[in-house]
Amino acid sequence: MANEGFFEKVYQVAALIPYGRVTSYGAIANYLGASGSARMVGWAMNGSVKKELPAHRVVNRNGLLTGKHHFQGTNLMQQLLESEGIEVVENKIQNFEKHFWDPMKEL
DNA sequence: TTAGTGACTGGTC
């Protein structure tokens, strides 16, 4: 687990997010040891679709679907989250702490 | 090469 670069690790963690769970960019960045570089996690997610990553399970620390704009349009991200049993209202996850998945804690 | 931008976060006012 030392060959991967920053992006590879981001992809790895994102791919490990279990069904019905969500995490934040900061959590991933912190797990990678780059807590101050949460933006890079978001930038890495730029190729999430190509990497087939469940980017819809990754939101900012507020549980807000900040990146939903990068999805196919509009409510696709919210739709996916709701399909997994996650309550989403106005692009915001309800009970975020309850659905939160911490890579540092789970991994 | 320099400058600008961005799927973020934490602290301060």
Next chain:
DNA sequence: CGACCAGCCACTA
């Protein structure tokens, strides 16, 4: 408690 500022690193023009 809502809004603003600064730090962070990679990529594009």
